[in-house]
Amino acid sequence: MNKRFIFFSKLSLVLVLLVILAGSLVRMTGSGMGCPDWPKCFGYLIPPTNIEKITWKPEKEYGKGVMILYKKSFYNSRKKFTTKEKFDVANWTKYTKHDYTKFSPMNTWFEFINRLIGAIAGLSTLVMFIFSINYFKRNKKIVFFSALIVFSMGFQAWLGKQVVDSNLAPYKISIHMLMAILIVCMLIYLIKKANVKY
Numbered sequence: 217m218n219k220r221f222i223f224f225s226k227l228s229l230v231l232v233l234l235v236i237l238a239g240s241l242v243r244m245t246g247s248g249m250g251c252p253d254w255p256k257c258f259g260y261l262i263p264p265t266n267i268e269k270i271t272w273k274p275e276k277e278y279g280k281g282v283m284i285l286y287k288k289s290f291y292n293s294r295k296k297f298t299t300k301e302k303f304d305v306a307n308w309t310k311y312t313k314h315d316y317t318k319f320s321p322m323n324t325w326f327e328f329i330n331r332l333i334g335a336i337a338g339l340s341t342l343v344m345f346i347f348s349i350n351y352f353k354r355n356k357k358i359v360f361f362s363a364l365i366v367f368s369m370g371f372q373a374w375l376g377k378q379v380v381d382s383n384l385a386p387y388k389i390s391i392h393m394l395m396a397i398l399i400v401c402m403l404i405y406l407i408k409k410a411n412v413k414y
Contacts, residue, residue, distance in 0.1 A: 224344035225362075225410065228340040231336060231337035232337050232403060239396070243389075246323065249318070251331070252311070252314070259279070259282035266321060274299050274300060277297070280296050290317055291309060293308060294306075331376070334376070344366075345363055365402050372396065
C-alpha cells in the first residue's frame, strides 16, 4: 500500500506539472478559447478537426448539446434531431456565455489536450487519496492533504470553466495558475511527509 501511494503521489506531481506545461503552451499559442464550452469541446467528447464538423448543414443529424457555427454565432442543439432544408431556431439555443466565434483545429486540440491531461491528473490524485488512507493511524496529515489535493483538483477544474466562460479574463487566468502552483506545493509536501526521495 505504501509503495502504491508513493507511486501515485509521484505520478500526480508529474501529471500536474505536465498540465502546467500544457497550459503554458495553450497561453503562448492563444488556444485558451480553442474549446468555447466546458467540459466538452463544441459539445463533443472528442473535438472536431475541421470547421465542416461545426458548420450547420441541411439534412444532417445532430446530437443533443452539439455546438454549431451559424451566421457568425454559436448554437447548441436542444435535442437529437435531423435538420431540414432551412435553419430552425426552435431546435437550437444561442450560446451566450461569450461572443467568441472562431475555430482553429490547432487551438482546439491544444486546449483539448490540456483538459485531457488535467482529467488524468485528477484521477491520479483520487487514486493517491485512496491509498493514503493506509496512513490514517500513522500520519493523519497525509490523508488530510491527499483529500485536500483531490478537492483542489476539482476546484481547479471549476476555475478552468470560469476562465473559458469569461473569455479568458486575465485575473481568472492568474488565479487558475496560482491554484496549480499550490497543488504542486502540496504534492511535494506529501512526498516529503511519506519520506520519499524524489
